[in-house]
Amino acid sequence: MKNLKLLLAGTVAALAFAGSAAYAARGTDGDLKILFWQAVSTMNPYLSGGTKEVYASSMVIEPLARYDEKGELVPTLVTEIPTVENGGVAKDLMSMTWKIKPGVKWSDGTPFTADDVIFTWKYCIAPDGGCAQAAQYEGVKSVEAPDPQTVKITFTEPKPYPYSAFVGAQSPVIQKKQFENCVGAKAPGCTSANFGPIGTGPFVVKEFKPNDVITLTANTNYRDAAKPAFATVTLKGGGDAASAARAVLETGEYDYAWNMQVEPEILAKMVAAGKGKLETAFGTQVERINLNHYNADPSLGAKRSTKEAGPHPSLSDPAVRRALSLAIDRDIIVEAGYGAAGKATCNIVPAPAAVASTKNDSWCLKQDLAAANKLLDDAGWKKGPDGIRAKNGVKLSYLYATSTNSVRQATQELVKDMWSQIGVGAELRNASASVFFGGDPASPDTFQKFYADVEMYTNNFDGTDPEKYLAEWLCDKVPGPANGWQGQNIPRYCNPAYDKLVGELSKTAELDKRATLAKQLNDMLTEEGAHIPLVHRGSVSSHSLKLAGVKMNAWDSELWNVADWSRAK
Amino acid sequence: MFTYTLRRLLFAIPTLLIISFVIFALLDLAPNDPTGDLPLTIPPEVREQIRASLGLDQPFFFRYLYWLQQFFINEPLNILERMTGWQFGDGNRMRVLSWATRSPVVDLIVQRLPQTLWVVGLAYVFGVLIAVPIGVISAYKQYSIFDQIGTFVSMVGYSVPTFFTGVLLVVIFSSYLQWFPSVYDTNLVVTDFSSFVQQIKQMALPVAVLSLFNASQITRFVRASMLDNLHQDYVRTARAKGVKEKSVLLIHVLRNSLIPVVTVIALGVPTIFSGAIITEQIFRVNGLGQLLIIAVQGADIPLVQTLTFIFAVLIVLFNLIADVLYGILDPRIRYD
Numbered sequence: 001m002k003n004l005k006l007l008l009a010g011t012v013a014a015l016a017f018a019g020s021a022a023y024a025a026r027g028t029d030g031d032l033k034i035l036f037w038q039a040v041s042t043m044n045p046y047l048s049g050g051t052k053e054v055y056a057s058s059m060v061i062e063p064l065a066r067y068d069e070k071g072e073l074v075p076t077l078v079t080e081i082p083t084v085e086n087g088g089v090a091k092d093l094m095s096m097t098w099k100i101k102p103g104v105k106w107s108d109g110t111p112f113t114a115d116d117v118i119f120t121w122k123y124c125i126a127p128d129g130g131c132a133q134a135a136q137y138e139g140v141k142s143v144e145a146p147d148p149q150t151v152k153i154t155f156t157e158p159k160p161y162p163y164s165a166f167v168g169a170q171s172p173v174i175q176k177k178q179f180e181n182c183v184g185a186k187a188p189g190c191t192s193a194n195f196g197p198i199g200t201g202p203f204v205v206k207e208f209k210p211n212d213v214i215t216l217t218a219n220t221n222y223r224d225a226a227k228p229a230f231a232t233v234t235l236k237g238g239g240d241a242a243s244a245a246r247a248v249l250e251t252g253e254y255d256y257a258w259n260m261q262v263e264p265e266i267l268a269k270m271v272a273a274g275k276g277k278l279e280t281a282f283g284t285q286v287e288r289i290n291l292n293h294y295n296a297d298p299s300l301g302a303k304r305s306t307k308e309a310g311p312h313p314s315l316s317d318p319a320v321r322r323a324l325s326l327a328i329d330r331d332i333i334v335e336a337g338y339g340a341a342g343k344a345t346c347n348i349v350p351a352p353a354a355v356a357s358t359k360n361d362s363w364c365l366k367q368d369l370a371a372a373n374k375l376l377d378d379a380g381w382k383k384g385p386d387g388i389r390a391k392n393g394v395k396l397s398y399l400y401a402t403s404t405n406s407v408r409q410a411t412q413e414l415v416k417d418m419w420s421q422i423g424v425g426a427e428l429r430n431a432s433a434s435v436f437f438g439g440d441p442a443s444p445d446t447f448q449k450f451y452a453d454v455e456m457y458t459n460n461f462d463g464t465d466p467e468k469y470l471a472e473w474l475c476d477k478v479p480g481p482a483n484g485w486q487g488q489n490i491p492r493y494c495n496p497a498y499d500k501l502v503g504e505l506s507k508t509a510e511l512d513k514r515a516t517l518a519k520q521l522n523d524m525l526t527e528e529g530a531h532i533p534l535v536h537r538g539s540v541s542s543h544s545l546k547l548a549g550v551k552m553n554a555w556d557s558e559l560w561n562v563a564d565w566s567r568a569k
Numbered sequence: 570m571f572t573y574t575l576r577r578l579l580f581a582i583p584t585l586l587i588i589s590f591v592i593f594a595l596l597d598l599a600p601n602d603p604t605g606d607l608p609l610t611i612p613p614e615v616r617e618q619i620r621a622s623l624g625l626d627q628p629f630f631f632r633y634l635y636w637l638q639q640f641f642i643n644e645p646l647n648i649l650e651r652m653t654g655w656q657f658g659d660g661n662r663m664r665v666l667s668w669a670t671r672s673p674v675v676d677l678i679v680q681r682l683p684q685t686l687w688v689v690g691l692a693y694v695f696g697v698l699i700a701v702p703i704g705v706i707s708a709y710k711q712y713s714i715f716d717q718i719g720t721f722v723s724m725v726g727y728s729v730p731t732f733f734t735g736v737l738l739v740v741i742f743s744s745y746l747q748w749f750p751s752v753y754d755t756n757l758v759v760t761d762f763s764s765f766v767q768q769i770k771q772m773a774l775p776v777a778v779l780s781l782f783n784a785s786q787i788t789r790f791v792r793a794s795m796l797d798n799l800h801q802d803y804v805r806t807a808r809a810k811g812v813k814e815k816s817v818l819l820i821h822v823l824r825n826s827l828i829p830v831v832t833v834i835a836l837g838v839p840t841i842f843s844g845a846i847i848t849e850q851i852f853r854v855n856g857l858g859q860l861l862i863i864a865v866q867g868a869d870i871p872l873v874q875t876l877t878f879i880f881a882v883l884i885v886l887f888n889l890i891a892d893v894l895y896g897i898l899d900p901r902i903r904y905d
Contacts, residue, residue: 035752039855039863041669048669049607049619130622132607134615185622188671195672209680210670211863212755212855236752238853238863243739243751250744251751434868437609438602439616445600448613459609486613 027218027231029567032547034559035257037244039211039237044194045170046124047187049132054169055258056235058557059216060107061172061199064098064117064151065163067555069281071352071464073163077104077112077173077200081163084509093158093509098151098166105221106175107204114145117166119176126184136164136171136462160509161465168463169557172199202228202563212237222563229549229566242266248542249276255547258558260540261407264339267540276544280340283554284351284469285460285537287342289400289415291315291324291529292453293492296399305450305492306480313394315453319379320396321529324454326375327422329367333414334535337407345536349466349522354511357519360526372422381423389423397425398453401445403436408456411534415456426454441485448485450492458537464555467514470521471502473530493530570903574893581885588881592874593633601868603668623668636874639665644675667872669864674875677860684755685849685856689841692776696783697834703784704791708799709818719788726785735778735851742774749774753854775852779845783837790833794826801825828898835891839883 040056042048064078073081079099082088089096104112121143124131141156143165153165165171175198182190195208200223203216216233236254244257249270260267260278271278293316295309303309314320330344343350346364347357381389381396389396400416402408409430416426429452430436431445436457444451461469471477472488475496479487498521505517526533541558543550548568553560603623604616624632643662650657664673703723707716726734743751750771759765798804799822807817846858853859857876864872896902 041867042671044671047671049604049611049615051608128622130619132611132615132619134618135610135612188622188666191672191676207756209755209855210667210672210677211860212680215756234756236754236853238855238859239752239850243736243851243853246739246744247752251747253743253750253752432601434602434605434866435600436605437607438600438605438868439613440600440602443600457609462610484617486617488612 025226026220026222026228029229030231032230032233032256032562032565033254034233034235035239035244035247035254036235036237037239037241037257037259040214040235041210042194043197043205043208043214044174045172046129046131046133046174047194049170052237052258055557055559056214057172057197057199058169058201058559059203059233059562060201060205061174061197062201063168063170063172064100064166066168066557066560067463067553068560069551069553069555071555073167075101077101089162093155093160093162095152095154096159096162098153100149100151101223102149104200104223106198106200107219107221108175108198109221110175110177111148112173112200113148114151115148116176117151117173118143118145119179120171120173121165123174123179123183123187124171126187128185129183129187131187133170136168138164140165158507158509160506160514161467163463163465168555169560170462175199203233206232224563227563229564233562245270245542248544249273252276252544252546254544256541256543256550258541260341260542263406264335264337264341267339267542271542274545276542278340278540278542279550279552280538280540281552281554281558282343282351282536282538283460284349284466285458285539285554286345286348286350286533287411287456287458287535287537288348289324289454289456289532289534290450290491291321291531292450292455293494293530296451296453298451302481307478312453314381314391314396315398317379318529319375320381321532323372323375323422324419324424325364325529325532326368326372327418327424328415328532328534329418330365330534333411336414337410338535338537341538341540342535343538345533346526347522347536348525348531348533349461349470349518350533350536352464355466355515355518355522357522359519359523364526367418369421376422383423386425387420387423388425395425396423398427399429400426400454400456401429401431401436401447401450401452402456403433403447404430405433411456439485446485447490448479448487450479450490455490456534465514466518466522467502467505470505470518473521473525474499474502491530493525493528495524495528498524570893570896574889577889577892581889584885585878585882589637589874589878590633592877592881593636594629596870596874597629597632599868601870603868603870606867636665636871639663640875640878647675665871665875667864667869669867669869669872674872677872678857678876678879681855681857681860684753684854685842685858688753688772688775688849688854688856689779689845689858691772692779692845693783693837693841695776695780697787699780699784700787701791701830704788705795705818705823707788708792708795711796719792723785723788726781727789730847731778731782731845732847732851734781735775735848738774738778739851751852753852755855775845775848775854778848778851787830787834790830791826794829795822798822798826828895831894831898832891835887835894838887839880842883843880 036052038052040052042053043057045054045057062076065073065075065081068074075081077100079101082096082098106112121137124134124137139155139159141154144152146152178193178198182193196205202219202222204219206217207215214235218228218231241261245260245262245267247254248257250273252275292305292312294305295312296305300309334342334344344365346360350356376389381391384390400412402412412428416428419426435443435445436447439446439448447455447457473493475494477487477489478492479485501521508514539554546568549565551561604619643664646657667674667677703719707719710716739751742749753771757768759768804822807821846862849856849858861876
């Protein structure tokens, strides 16, 4: 009833404006109803790094520049993207300068200045603040304001790819006036600011009920007078993915639902109801199986999966690593668990297109049991009476760990079956996601500890530049007791040639050369079997057919262009 | 009776302290981490800083004492300040903050209480109102068709989980017939008749699911208790005296049968506050049950600790109330 009234009001208003404006004016399309099945806890992404918080807050607070649906940088609050060519980035790559658009205002009507940008940086790097996005400001030496419309960022060392601080939904600019007394240890205490940040985005928080529902209204000071088309937004949280999909695709109660992690055939049935459609965007997420290069035998106790344990008795054999990859039929895994939200891949850097390699697709993308069996035969791994191959008393039988998730458990079963066809056994294990990814050094079940022979999960990188990501496979990033299990080189891969190439990448500025190097690094990891890339995962969301303007984006917030959304006429 | 109640209340204090310690220790030992749900793009050193900012780098016992101070001193003082407008000290006390939302836990609970009490509480009331007459008739006409159907329905209601009945009702009444919404709107304020109808509509499905479950349980108790009493000597005496059958049933038998039933109902009241985790999740009622489950999943220890402790308080309290009620209802029972 309420909806209908709003809709009618919207229609009447739209009719009234139809004569004067070519397109809809601000606030004429009523209420936009969004459903996030994982509820939003706070509107301050600096206090919670969760994707849901980053997305929700992107409607209110904005970065200087963001990525569009093709992964290209577009200016938001600035006049242009600084590059070496236009002089915005210094020739020595030690600094960059952003020019703020004239006339940008905060939603409270005060002008947006370079001071706010500087404050945002100080807010995030303040000690004891526990800023979740601190990595975005890594390598930033100082942020200064030569004048109120100019921001100059100086780096500690040359940055060939400088777009990280104030770029993308993870590092939006917050208002100095509002957060001035909320720096460092005082940050969590500022509940009203954290729940209702003043921003430059198309919407303003009206009411925030943590982990439940957010009500937003159109920002009257938004820089485009004709936007947003919707007068209000209701962002409801809670429930599960399948019922969220149902609320958009079957009952039509909601306009947009985020993250449809639902079995492909169930989704297909819901889409058939004809009320909504699915949108998929592919970013950089890759589901992979990491192969442990160190010995993970439980009899080694605390030493397992560390350098002291020595190399893995069978996975250190390149033939075994290659055979394990050859035995997998990635298409079946995609079909069973991912549907339109997955593509078979052999790359750890699957996108953007400029840095995605195709070199290993020929041998790796197709399942080849005969070749895998032959590789193992030639390497001297003979099948025993139980059908499991062995050599010198070492059996090809692996502990296969992952996080608890129905798609992952189904994939585990499929892979186990595929490996059994080449005489490789697998014992399946799963741990709750908050334990597996939790990083508690006291827990034996974390993915960093890797107390298993192989383990499967998804990882990705922010933005479009893979340099920092590829540096995760450096020798000195191997997790172990010495660094409190804090490294990102989970497979414990170590190759001096790889390290050297990463060093080269960090000194190269030309985009073409960077792409070539990134491809080389990616190919090296696949060929040497640091891991087995399985599925390039997309993000899937659903929206009602009555909603227009959705441009699904995997490089930034999915709600990045919510200002352009409107009611389909 | 009074001294008994007082003694029990005093005894509850050490009990609750021990419970709070056990909950805290269990949560601390659990291999859970508040940064576990964050995207892997957030590097380990940043996670370490986040954990430190939450106070996780402090020793266990210190954190426990800190929580005790926040919960038993700071929060009550805060509530008192808000109710009376008086000011104690500088008013700048550290409250129990949730890790996920970074907001005071008590505010979250206050925000969630209305929808939980309305939906889960109403379902409990309905459950009792349905259960008692069905149980009485089932027992009186034992093995009749009514009894058979009643037994069947209550067995189904008791054994079929709410995550099945809930989704079933959504598919039939929301997806197919489109009579009721499948998502509960916590922002809805009842101001006029149409918003009242809206509220009834959105409460219909979750209340129906929970009422069926509650009624099934209580019906069995009522029926069993009635059957026990129907075969007692005093019933035969009453009938022999020529008391009307209606009076025999409703005055003699029912009153005596209700004694154990009242106990069961009183003991069930704390479960109203703990919410209906699954049903709340299905209909997105977002009450206390949903708050608890999100907190458990996200390793939001202060929130889980505070919620479970409040539930513990309620359980201890209603145990006491049940015992006292027993004494009032049955004059044969005296505690002093």
